[in-house]
Amino acid sequence: MIDAKNVTITDSEWEVMRAIWTMGQATSRELIDAMHELKGWSDSTTKTLLHRLIKKNAVEQTGDSRPYTFKPVVGxxxxxxxxxxxxxxxxxxxxxxxxxxxxxxxxxxxxxxxxxxxxxxxxxAKDAPEMVQCNCLPGKMTCEEDS
Amino acid sequence: MIDAKNVTITDSEWEVMRAIWTMGQATSRELIDAMHELKGWSDSTTKTLLHRLIKKNAVEQTGDSRPYTFKPVVGxxxxxxxxxxxxxxxxxxxxxxxxxxxxxxxxxxxxxxxxxxxxxxxxxAKDAPEMVQCNCLPGKMTCEEDS
DNA sequence: ATTGTTAGTTTACATCTGTAACCTGGAACA
DNA sequence: TGTTCCAGGTTACAGATGTAAACTAACAAT
Structure with missing residues (x-):
C-alpha cells in the first residue's frame, strides 16, 4: 500500500473506493452493479471514476485475460x-x-x-498544554468568539 | 447565526472565513491584506471569494457608507x-x-x-455497541481488511 | 470641475468534478 | 465467418473552483 497522502480522492471517487475496499478486489462488472445499486449511477459513470482512480494510482487493474480485476492501491x-x-x-x-x-x-x-x-x-493528557493557540491569522493569537 | 448545514464552503473560501471569523468582522481592505499576507493572493482573488461567500449567505455586507463591513453569517x-x-x-x-x-x-x-x-x-461508553457494522455495501456487513 | 485612488462589481478562463454517451476490439454465438 | 455483446477506452459537457484581470462608481485632493 502506497502513501495515500498525495492522492486526492473526490467525493464520487470515494464511493467507488469504499466498494473496492469492502470487496477487497472486484471486476468492473461487480463494481458497476454495486454502484448502480448504491447510487443509481449509469455504467459509464462508474467506469469513468474507475479510470480516474487508476490514473491517480489509487486503484490498479490486474489480470491478463479480459475481465480484469481492480484492486486498491491505497489503503x-x-x-x-x-x-x-x-x-x-x-x-x-x-x-x-x-x-x-x-x-x-x-x-x-x-x-x-x-x-x-x-x-x-x-x-x-500527561503533557497537554493549558490552551491551544488560534493559528488563523499571524499576530492574532486567539479567536474572540468562543461559544 | 444560520444553519451552516446547507452552505458548502470550498477550500479557498474557507481560508477567507477563518480570517473573518477571527477578526469578527472586517473591511474588504483588511481581508485582502490578510489574505495577501497569508496566502499571497491578489486583491481580486479575495474579492471574488468574498462575493461568492456573500452569494452563499455565509458572509454579509453591512454599512451605508463606502468602506462596508463584512461579517460572518454562519458560525x-x-x-x-x-x-x-x-x-x-x-x-x-x-x-x-x-x-x-x-x-x-x-x-x-x-x-x-x-x-x-x-x-x-x-x-x-455506557451503552456502546460491541461493534459497529460496515455500511459500505448492502449485504456486506463487515470489511475484511482491518489493519 | 478634473483627476486620481480605491471599494465594489463583472467578466474571464483553465482545471476539476459529476455524470454520462459513444466507440472499439475481441469473445461468444449463430 | 459474419453478427452480437460486452469490457474497456475515448470523448463530452455542464457546473464548480481557484485564480485573477478589467471595469465602474465614489470619494478625495487639486
Whole structure:
C-alpha cells in the first residue's frame, strides 16, 4: 500500500473506493452493479471514476485475460486519515477539540473504539498544554468568539 | 447565526472565513491584506471569494457608507462541525473510531479539550455497541481488511 | 470641475468534478 | 465467418473552483 497522502480522492471517487475496499478486489462488472445499486449511477459513470482512480494510482487493474480485476492501491485507513488530516489542517487549531467532541457525540463507536480513544487521551493528557493557540491569522493569537 | 448545514464552503473560501471569523468582522481592505499576507493572493482573488461567500449567505455586507463591513453569517463552530460530519458521512462507519483516534493523536489538544472528550466518552461508553457494522455495501456487513 | 485612488462589481478562463454517451476490439454465438 | 455483446477506452459537457484581470462608481485632493 502506497502513501495515500498525495492522492486526492473526490467525493464520487470515494464511493467507488469504499466498494473496492469492502470487496477487497472486484471486476468492473461487480463494481458497476454495486454502484448502480448504491447510487443509481449509469455504467459509464462508474467506469469513468474507475479510470480516474487508476490514473491517480489509487486503484490498479490486474489480470491478463479480459475481465480484469481492480484492486486498491491505497489503503482505506490511510486514506481516511489523510482526508481527516486534510480537513483539520484547514481549520483553526483552537477549535479542533470541540469539533472532535462533536464528531464523537454524533458517531457510533464500539466499546473497543471508545476504550482505545480513552487510552490515547489518558496518554495525551500527561503533557497537554493549558490552551491551544488560534493559528488563523499571524499576530492574532486567539479567536474572540468562543461559544 | 444560520444553519451552516446547507452552505458548502470550498477550500479557498474557507481560508477567507477563518480570517473573518477571527477578526469578527472586517473591511474588504483588511481581508485582502490578510489574505495577501497569508496566502499571497491578489486583491481580486479575495474579492471574488468574498462575493461568492456573500452569494452563499455565509458572509454579509453591512454599512451605508463606502468602506462596508463584512461579517460572518454562519458560525465557525457550526461550519466546522458540518464539514466534519460531511467527511464522516462518506466514510465507512466501521472505521470512524480509528480515524478519530488518529486525529486525536495528531492534533494538539488542551487539557480542557481532553477533559471534555473524556467526559463525553465516559458517557458514551455506557451503552456502546460491541461493534459497529460496515455500511459500505448492502449485504456486506463487515470489511475484511482491518489493519 | 478634473483627476486620481480605491471599494465594489463583472467578466474571464483553465482545471476539476459529476455524470454520462459513444466507440472499439475481441469473445461468444449463430 | 459474419453478427452480437460486452469490457474497456475515448470523448463530452455542464457546473464548480481557484485564480485573477478589467471595469465602474465614489470619494478625495487639486
Amino acid at each position: 482505506e485507513k490511510e486514506s481516511m486519515s489523510a482526508a481527516a488530516d486534510d480537513l483539520f489542517d484547514h481549520m483553526c487549531a483552537m477549535r479542533a477539540g470541540s469539533t472532535i467532541a462533536q464528531v464523537i457525540k454524533t458517531r457510533e463507536l464500539s466499546k473497543s473504539d471508545i476504550a482505545e480513544l480513552q487510552q490515547i487521551l489518558a496518554e495525551k | 465557525e463552530k457550526e461550519s466546522m462541525s458540518a464539514a466534519a460530519d460531511d467527511l464522516f458521512d462518506h466514510m465507512c462507519a466501521m472505521r470512524a473510531g480509528s480515524t478519530i483516534a488518529q486525529v486525536i493523536k495528531t492534533r494538539e489538544l488542551s487539557k480542557s479539550d481532553i477533559a471534555e472528550l473524556q467526559q463525553i466518552l465516559a458517557e458514551k
